[in-house]
Amino acid sequence: MANRPLILVCNDDGITAPGIRNLISVVNQLGDVVVVAPDSPQSAMGHAITINGILRCDPIKIDDGPQREYSCSGTPVDCVKLAVNEILDRKPDLVVSGINHGSNSSINVLYSGTMSAAMEGCLEGIPSIGFSLCDFSWQANFEEALPFIKRICESVLEKGLNARTVLNVNIPQFKGEAYKGIMVCRQANGNWEEEFDRREDPRSRNYFWLTGKFVDYDKGDDTDEWALANNFISMVPMTSDLTAHHLIGTMKNWEL
Amino acid sequence: MANRPLILVCNDDGITAPGIRNLISVVNQLGDVVVVAPDSPQSAMGHAITINGILRCDPIKIDDGPQREYSCSGTPVDCVKLAVNEILDRKPDLVVSGINHGSNSSINVLYSGTMSAAMEGCLEGIPSIGFSLCDFSWQANFEEALPFIKRICESVLEKGLNARTVLNVNIPQFKGEAYKGIMVCRQANGNWEEEFDRREDPRSRNYFWLTGKFVDYDKGDDTDEWALANNFISMVPMTSDLTAHHLIGTMKNWEL
Numbered sequence: 287m288a289n290r291p292l293i294l295v296c297n298d299d300g301i302t303a304p305g306i307r308n309l310i311s312v313v314n315q316l317g318d319v320v321v322v323a324p325d326s327p328q329s330a331m332g333h334a335i336t337i338n339g340i341l342r343c344d345p346i347k348i349d350d351g352p353q354r355e356y357s358c359s360g361t362p363v364d365c366v367k368l369a370v371n372e373i374l375d376r377k378p379d380l381v382v383s384g385i386n387h388g389s390n391s392s393i394n395v396l397y398s399g400t401m402s403a404a405m406e407g408c409l410e411g412i413p414s415i416g417f418s419l420c421d422f423s424w425q426a427n428f429e430e431a432l433p434f435i436k437r438i439c440e441s442v443l444e445k446g447l448n449a450r451t452v453l454n455v456n457i458p459q460f461k462g463e464a465y466k467g468i469m470v471c472r473q474a475n476g477n478w479e480e481e482f483d484r485r486e487d488p489r490s491r492n493y494f495w496l497t498g499k500f501v502d503y504d505k506g507d508d509t510d511e512w513a514l515a516n517n518f519i520s521m522v523p524m525t526s527d528l529t530a531h532h533l534i535g536t537m538k539n540w541e542l
Numbered sequence: 543m544a545n546r547p548l549i550l551v552c553n554d555d556g557i558t559a560p561g562i563r564n565l566i567s568v569v570n571q572l573g574d575v576v577v578v579a580p581d582s583p584q585s586a587m588g589h590a591i592t593i594n595g596i597l598r599c600d601p602i603k604i605d606d607g608p609q610r611e612y613s614c615s616g617t618p619v620d621c622v623k624l625a626v627n628e629i630l631d632r633k634p635d636l637v638v639s640g641i642n643h644g645s646n647s648s649i650n651v652l653y654s655g656t657m658s659a660a661m662e663g664c665l666e667g668i669p670s671i672g673f674s675l676c677d678f679s680w681q682a683n684f685e686e687a688l689p690f691i692k693r694i695c696e697s698v699l700e701k702g703l704n705a706r707t708v709l710n711v712n713i714p715q716f717k718g719e720a721y722k723g724i725m726v727c728r729q730a731n732g733n734w735e736e737e738f739d740r741r742e743d744p745r746s747r748n749y750f751w752l753t754g755k756f757v758d759y760d761k762g763d764d765t766d767e768w769a770l771a772n773n774f775i776s777m778v779p780m781t782s783d784l785t786a787h788h789l790i791g792t793m794k795n796w797e798l
Contacts, residue, residue: 332619333588333652341738341750363588363653368750371736393665395784396589396658397619409649409733434798441796450731451786468798472785475706477665480627482597494597494624523793525786528651529728530707530779537779540697542690542724 291317291379291443294369294407298328298362298386298399301355302348305385308428309417310353312436313382316443319353320378322369324399328361329388331399333406335367336360343368362403370410380443381407384417385428385435391420391456391510391520392476392502401454401524408452408526413442416452420514421459431457434468434519447523454522458514469518474509476502547573547635547699550625550663554584554618554642554655557611558604561641564684565673566609568692569638572699575609576634578625580655584617585644587655589662591623592616599624618659626666636699637663640673641684641691647676647712647766647776648732648758657710657780664708664782669698672708676770677715687713690724690775703779710778714770725774730765732758 293313297306301323313319322343342359356373358365366381386400395401400416407414417435419426438455447453454473458465480498487493502511510520549569553562557579569575578599598615612629614621622637642656651657656672663670673691675682694711703709710729714721736754743749758767766776 330591330593332590334590335586335653335752337586337752343750367736372738397591437798441798448789451789470790470793472787472790473783480623482624482628494599496591496593523786523789524784527729528780530781531728533704533707533779534726534728537726542693542697
């Protein structure tokens with residue numbers, strides 16, 4: 287690492303979202319900061335990348351902070367790829383993504399542009415962290431979360447992360463009561479139970495809006511959902527190796 | 543399971559792609575088939591879903607087969623959600639996605655719309671399989687792969703799959719030599735080394751095209767990349783639990 291660490295910031299809510307502005311304010315205290323973030327909301331884009339269209343990525347000045355910033359037309363993962371391969375002179379020491387407006391706990395990691403950006407940093411071999419606040423409001427209280435975010439970033443800058451590992455940090459909505467601390471946990475076994483709102487357009491054709499509610503099937507007290515429900519900040523180490531290693535032996539017996 | 547299994551088919555190359563037409567021809571032999579697939583190419587969409595726009599999903603008739611088909615304006619994951627929650631009268635016994643035109647081995651699973659559709663089936667609690675042929679050509683030879691695909695589908699219909707598990711099946715490009723068989727393996731540790739093609743538009747503004755090449759860092763002979771390079775069909779059991787369980791203990795000692 288150079289004298290001052292180089293920190294890349296991304297998100298999925300767009301470069302002007304309060305969440306990323308708060309995250310920038312934290313990491314400006316820790317190193318030289320470059321922001322490459324989407325020019326428009328990219329929530330629920332998962333690990334999508336732009337292969338059939340062009341990408342724009344232009345410098346932008348949003349506030350008086352010392353960070354360099356670029357606004358990108360692509361997905362969160364596009365932003366990280368562009369940053370690492372085109373914008374930055376050297377590999378960053380840390381990638382942080384967020385602070386997402388809304389939870390990315392449990393199975394939400396799969397849909398999340400914020401977490402996919404962090405995962406992409408991990409794939410590039412850079413210690414990477416995604417941060418999410420369980421509050422969709424643009425006026426959410428990020429303030430109480432910032433000291434914890436700073437502490438986690440400092441620890442990762444100091445200790446690094448294992449290869450193929452990324453951290454998924456979720457912070458409960460602030461309800462006036464101080465957070466109890468940071469809990470290392472596993473991804474809860476939950477999922478979305480979807481409903482679609484079926485409507486008719488002015489030309490009498492059907493269309494659908496996706497809706498639904500999250501259901502936690504997991505009764506464990508070692509999950510991210512448990513942590514959040516109990517006013518802890520959850521921190522899940524995640525891997526980019528999706529292999530179900532424990533099933534390889536069983537499946538070899540299938541005699542295909 | 544009812545007398546005849548109900549099989550849902552999806553893909554990411556679009557409902558008219560040769561890959562999905564070949565897959566439909568296989569599963570028509572095994573059960574009652576419903577196809578819900580994108581109306582346009584959705585490659586590299588990962589686990590993206592449509593939350594800020596509407597979805598169309600309309601019946602369509604493409605060939606003379608017995609399957610019911612629906613063309614959907616959304617992503618591959620949208621298709622599976624719509625199928626399970628709106629189109630089908632009961633939960634299907636099997637979800638198959640593909641046959642993708644191009645490899646989804648190693649880290650490509652994260653970017654793949656085909657594999658994300660299969661993962662979504664898994665999240666819905668349905669045994670799910672993604673199939674990919676390592677050949678981008680629209681005129682690719684799918685024929686030699688079909689008996690293996692049939693055998694895998696039959697096995698999964700018979701034996702089921704563990705909860706939170708999805709199969710990632712990749713088939714080598716056919717080069718005239720018979721496939722050696724099916725190998726159960728793990729996801730290779732590989733990644734894309736990106737380059738961006740930087741160009742100037744007619745108004746002198748920069749834009750970028752994503753490009754790059756896949757690099758396999760993994761020297762193991764138990765990986766999907768090894769299997770494919772040796773003319774085996776690779777089959778990787780994958781999990782929707784991304785937790786790096788082995789790191790939870792270590793991280794608890796960080797004393798955050």
